[in-house]
Amino acid sequence: MNLRDLQFLIAVADLRSFGQAAERCFISQPTLSTQIKKLEEALGIQLFERSNKKVLPTEIGEQIIGSARRMLEEEQIIKELAASARDPLAGNLRLGAFPTLAPYLFPQLVPLIRRELPKIRLMLIEDKTDTLLRQLSSGQIDAALLAMPVEDESLQITALFEDEFLLAVACGHPLANKTIVTLDDLTGLPLLLLDEGHCLRGQALQICQTAGLSEQQDVRATSLETLRQMARAGTGITLIPAIAVREEDGLCYRPFQAPPPRRTIALVWRKTTARRVLFEKLVFSVLAIRRKALRME
Structure with missing residues (x-):
């Protein structure tokens, strides 16, 4: 067992896939599978439950994976100490x-x-x-x-730094006529959000809950660019962080009344x-x- 084997182990645990883990580790899937099998044989235990659809760590596998993570972190610390000294x-x-x-x-x-x-x-x-x-x-x-x-x-x-959220609407939308908007102005309007897993979605949902807003369930974007295009087409309204605002993208951006929603x-x-x-x-x-x-x- 060596540190490279532990990297393979963690990659499979993270991705739940031998194919994706092999891509991350820049080796072929058969090579990765063979190395994991050798590791299991050397330890005398089964590290993963395998099926056609998924790969899951066993109970003892989870414990060993945790130890492997700590060992690789210690290896990184040693490398950093040496590099920092230089x-x-x-x-x-x-x-x-x-x-x-x-x-x-x-x-x-x-x-x-x-x-x-x-x-x-x-x-x-x-x-x-x-x-x-x-x-x-x-x-x-x-x-x-x-x-x-x-x-x-x-x-x-x-x-x-603090990054304020701005309301983004099509320039023909009634809210585009306002200089400053409030969360109450958004009540009942379809709000466009990013898909699950994006932290901006969680931040926007917190704002929604505070204001009693409802998400437009049939639209789940995977990028801010998609949100922009959908809002510009009049499909709904959305929240855009100030750092991502573009002056000439066909949208009208309006600030919120103080204190504005923001992310740190x-x-x-x-x-x-x-x-x-x-x-x-x-x-x-x-x-x-x-x-x-x-x-x-």
Whole structure:
């Protein structure tokens, strides 16, 4: 048994699929299946229940997978300690962000990181919040930009900025005539939301519950761009975070009466990391971008 075997084990556990796990690990499915089988034979136990439709960890498999995650995290800590001793502001930085933030913040952040941290090799990962948290815990990524709250005592969470929600409606919609809207203005109107698994959906649903709004059940978008197009076509109204607002996209954006609904964006990393200096530098970089954006508004 070696660390690579543990990576295979965790990939299968995360994805519940030998095929997808093989893709993640950049090996063939037969090779991965053989390695897992050898691991089971070496341990003398069955790690996974296999069927044509799904792969599930056994009870003892779950315990071993938990230990494997901790071992790989310790391996990552050793690597980080060595790299930090050489140069804390050099090496690879695997940075994640969720889909309703990444396309709007990454293009501003990358040039700044390349200028301020020239020895850093940046890898950007866009994925849903739950996936990013799993990758962060297992050491697959180094840090993530997430929307609060994040409830995990093993993670360092540093709030960066507030991102207000704006109402987005077709410019022919009656609410487009208002300068400021209230949540009461939305009562009875069809609200377009993202599909399950997107953190923006959860944030919007909280707003809906506060205002007594109802979701339009027959539309579940997987991207902000789809929400924009549906709202522009007059299918319904939607909420768009300020960082994602475009001035000329055929929609009318209206701010909410104070205090407006908003989300808090934070940088999150493992408390055990040896790269705290790097992440603190990254915090300052994001804050610099936000200050610049506020001056331009």
